[in-house]
Amino acid sequence: MSRAWLVTLATVVLLPVFVRHTIATEIWIFAIFGLGLNLLMGYTGLLSFGQATFFGAAAYAVGYLLKHYAINVVLALAIGVAVGAASAALVGYLCVQRSGLYFIMLTFALNQMFYFTAYQWTTVTGGEDGMPGVPRPEVLGLDIHAPLAYYTVVALLFVLALWIMRRIVESPLGKILQSIRDNELRAEALGYNVPRMKLVAFVLGGAFAGLAGVLYAMLFGIVPLEAIGFVFSGNVVFATLIGGSGSLYGPVIGSFVFIWLSESVSAIWARWPLLLGVAFVVVVLFLRGGVVEAWARYRAWRHASG
């Protein structure tokens, strides 16, 4: 077992000791979301500005089923993953045909379309007020209403998601996606069907987003309209970016920093998105590799100076 794994596990265990359980839970949910985006953004080089589409679609769909049909948690998670993957397949199918600016604008336009659909479809989604009253039923006979119990469930799922993502990026597919990021033309000339590979990345990323969406809905008991909005898409892009896109642990570190900071700052100052914007600009201008790269640079610098 590698050191990174040990650090991660230790963090998972110790986090609820130091941080409010709800926030700790949200960190890992957001990390799952970020893992999925990073496969697209970091590994495949596809800047998707519409990840909230999959997150929100899964949250609404499963939230509705939980509320009205009282499905069990395992089924809810499975459906969430499926809805996330399916919506990503739909969006991805449309988007991978295009590249560059058109790609980004398409992901954005489709996100907006889903957003306004949710906004207006008040009978199901509750529109601007969100969809309240999402229950958190028992899982395998265990009551998970206690924050710590739910934290445990989410943390276990996060560790599972991280492990799956590691398998994916260390598989041939992971290499192929990176080769597409580096040089699409060459990857195609080697015999890889580039649009199809991108679509696979989309579907996988969407599945992670769907899982995160369901966990989020059960955490707060509500699906807010913002969960499908493009600012939310931007947030996960940002979290991945601060952590360092293109490395496995980047989005994990990123969501840790992002959620923790935003939750603690928003408690004292309602205008925290300003700081978020400033941080965004600073990271983009000076720290494009994120925390992971900064750490590597620091290590190299220490190494060089003795």
Add this chain to the structure above:
Amino acid sequence: MPLVRTERLTKSFGALVAVDAVTFAVDEGSLHSVIGPNGAGKTTLFNLLTGQLAPTSGRIVFDGRDIAGTPPHGIARLGIARSFQRTSIFPTLSILDNVWLAAFARQRSWRGLAWRRADRYSEVAERAMAVLGEVGLEEKAGEPAGAISHGEQRQLELAIGLAAAPRLLLLDEPAAGLSPEETKRMVTLVSKLKGRYTIILIEHKIDVVMSMSDRISVMHFGSLIAEGAPAEIQRSPEVRRAYLGGFAAP
């Protein structure tokens, strides 16, 4: 028996006919060169053969079937590999990964694509290392491909082509931008490949072409103006006219 042949292969961009009714055939196991002045349509011909461009008209027959219009990844899977005139590698990946990806693409089965660890495909790794050994890059296998010299990148470019274990290898000016020293090394490399692969070579350095080729096709303004063994090409009056303009030597 030709491995690949074209029939009246044509590609036009608007009014410009870049490749004009080219009919030629390449025998299995031979080294066939395509020469001609700049802008003669040689690289366009390659792009047609590898599917990067779809022909306006005409046929490309590879191993008995018409492949015109097949997308590049499909053609690559049939066993046609190429090197690019302007170096086209994966700069942030390691040199080993660059060739590994080429070797993996040609695996008959992609089982475990998204799940099995990439380093568990021992036959792919062996092939990749063997090819790196052949071009003399095995010691740099772990370095990122973007960090090595231009000459080494040209070697890597060739290695990526080779790692696909191609049935047909298209080399687009492998010695482009190399120093005389590096060119000599590249020529040795390519001549070692001769006979083991079916190769189509685009090259500007005429002496290299003359010494290595089995057959030579000469292109000029998109058309094929001459074809034959090196000695025949040297004597051909059309070729002299094409290269020397109106001032054909006696």
Add this chain to the structure above:
Amino acid sequence: MLYALMGIGLSIITGVLNIPNFAHGALFALGAYFLVTLIQLLGNFWLALLLAPLGVGVIGIVIEYGGIRPLYRAGHDYQLLLTFGLSLIVTEGIIIVWSPVGMSQLPPPILRGGVDLGITIYPRYRLFVMAAAALLVLGAWLFLERTRYGAIMRAGIEDKEMVSLLGIDIHRLFTAAFALGCVLAGIAGALTAPIRGLNPWMGVDMLGIAFVVVALAGLGNLLGSIVAGLLVGVAQSLVALVWPEASVAVIFGVMTVVLLVRPQGLFGIR
């Protein structure tokens, strides 16, 4: 007409600089807020209407110079992320300086009340906005078609390398294009303020619409963005008559279809 104005502004930026400016909506809102404050300071609507967009233009120059320019080599993705961050900053800045509560702004006395058009009574200010926007669109079009700077800007959209070969400072062109786009967004915002009132998030919807307009027109197609702006405006009001709930989603649906079927846009050549 306002859509056309937003569209042209964004189209210039997207076409010349090749980045979708996510801050465009926030700058639109900023134009409106500048207007209100300037009216309070100067007591003159017309002067405020002139100065507010210029203020936004200055901010645009600062953004281009300090933010986007250092990122030319890092790539478009990062420039885009930068504009996203900036949109947050501007929106929150508005909330801090003014307030999160919406405001309203009356049109100047001369433009209050309605005009009897025979069939219906139409607010005078709306007529003014339509006329002003039409004039501005015409002005922008004439500027781009008939003046030297306009020609350079169009050339910059077509072929940046060629322009820099001709000895024109490409960076200055970028700054100018960005500033011009911002000024247009500022005008649109300022003109909108007395119609719809102000709130810090007023730009978000507008940003989406502007993207739709640009996508419909084809990236960098300026005349196209005028036509597309009008089309979107008309289409939206028509759909709103029949099925008001769906009007916005429909617009984005149309954009998606167009991007897929004709990625060069309805009027695009590229």
